[in-house]
Amino acid sequence: MSIYPTLTNKTYVVMGIANKRSIAWAIAKTLDEAGAKLVLTYAAERFKSGLESLASELKQEAILLECDVTNDEAIDSTFRSIHEQAGEIQGIAHSIAFADKEALRGEFSEMTRGQFAQALDISAYSLTAVVKAAKPYFAQDASVITLTYLGGERVVPNYNLMGVAKAALDSSVKYLANEYGPHGVRVNAISAGPIRTLSAKGVGDFNSILSELEQKAPLRRNVSAEEVASTGLFLLSGMGSGVTGEVIHVDSGYHIL
Numbered sequence: 656m657s658i659y660p661t662l663t664n665k666t667y668v669v670m671g672i673a674n675k676r677s678i679a680w681a682i683a684k685t686l687d688e689a690g691a692k693l694v695l696t697y698a699a700e701r702f703k704s705g706l707e708s709l710a711s712e713l714k715q716e717a718i719l720l721e722c723d724v725t726n727d728e729a730i731d732s733t734f735r736s737i738h739e740q741a742g743e744i745q746g747i748a749h750s751i752a753f754a755d756k757e758a759l760r761g762e763f764s765e766m767t768r769g770q771f772a773q774a775l776d777i778s779a780y781s782l783t784a785v786v787k788a789a790k791p792y793f794a795q796d797a798s799v800i801t802l803t804y805l806g807g808e809r810v811v812p813n814y815n816l817m818g819v820a821k822a823a824l825d826s827s828v829k830y831l832a833n834e835y836g837p838h839g840v841r842v843n844a845i846s847a848g849p850i851r852t853l854s855a856k857g858v859g860d861f862n863s864i865l866s867e868l869e870q871k872a873p874l875r876r877n878v879s880a881e882e883v884a885s886t887g888l889f890l891l892s893g894m895g896s897g898v899t900g901e902v903i904h905v906d907s908g909y910h911i912l
């Protein structure tokens with residue numbers, strides 16, 4: 656017997672698939688496995704063909720739409736067209752972040768005003784922009800998740816301005832949960848342990864962070880994108896129906912240390 660909840664005929668929007676290593680791709684595969692109808696969004700035209708070939712691996716045919724989250728009009732028209740093509744929205748997985756690589760090493764205060772604004776815009780404000788645009792189209796019991804990291808709760812070397820962005824994102828989750836709760840919409844975050852993705856590539860001391868977690872975390876191992884995705888499925892489906900405004904750590908327990 657399958658442990659999966661059934662999401663047949665329910666529409667979920669997954670934002671932030673860069674390639675097959677993306678956490679968002681693991682989430683998409685898990686939702687697809689559960690029978691969901693998927694809308695996958697990508698940042699710009701140049702990512703379209705890569706996403707098309709990934710999407711061909713899914714059981715159900717997905718709808719692919721371009722959505723650069725720095726552009727309010729693009730977000731609005733994306734959600735209008737999701738509604739036109741796929742009806743009401745049962746859930747959204749927001750798995751998007753960006754900061755200038757130059758600001759992800761060295762001294763925190765060496766960043767510029769522009770680097771700070773861009774990181775906060777793409778990595779934190781975009782969640783609210785997306786939820787706002789989806790508001791008219793949410794199903795009665797819809798659910799939204801985003802991805803965060805421990806570096807927003809405490810200092811992690813080199814995470815720098817992304818730490819401030821994740822703190823803003825975590826706080827946005829609480830304010831959105833409170834505002835949208837009366838409309839039946841839940842909003843939660845998953846704090847993932849380090850996972851080797853394109854974003855993680857070439858940044859800071861990624862390997863030493865992986866090995867520190869392996870040595871010290873209660874489970875003494877790293878986590879996979881699939882483990883993040885199954886917690887995502889719990890939050891996005893009826894299984895998580897009583898949970899909102901929460902940050903669930905999927906990090907082998909490292910955050911308790």
Ligand code: NDP
Pocket residue numbers: 670671672673674676677678679697698699702722723724725749750751752753777802803804805846847848849850851852853854855
């Ligand atoms: P990926 O590089 O696979 O995903 C990052 C995504 O952000 C890409 O798909 C990228 O799209 C998207 N993005 C960046 N700028 C924009 C924009 N302007 N508009 C739309 N999309 C944009 O990395 P991950 O899967 O690791 O990252 C997903 C989330 O998980 C992020 O929020 C990250 O902070 C978080 N996280 C990751 C951890 C890890 O160790 N990997 C740990 C904890 C949290 P495109 O490629 O099309 O530009």
Ligand code: N5H
Pocket residue numbers: 673752753754755756759803804806811812813814817848849850853854855858859860861864
């Ligand atoms: C403490 C760490 C390691 C050091 C900090 C890493 C921070 C990474 C997050 C940001 C989002 C990475 C980023 O923006 C990279 C870009 O500057 C360059 N890459 C790109 O443009 C690629 C092509 C695209 C696909 O990437 C994006 N983001 O658009 C944190 C790690 C242990 C955990 C981690 C990696 C956390 C996280 O938030 O991702």
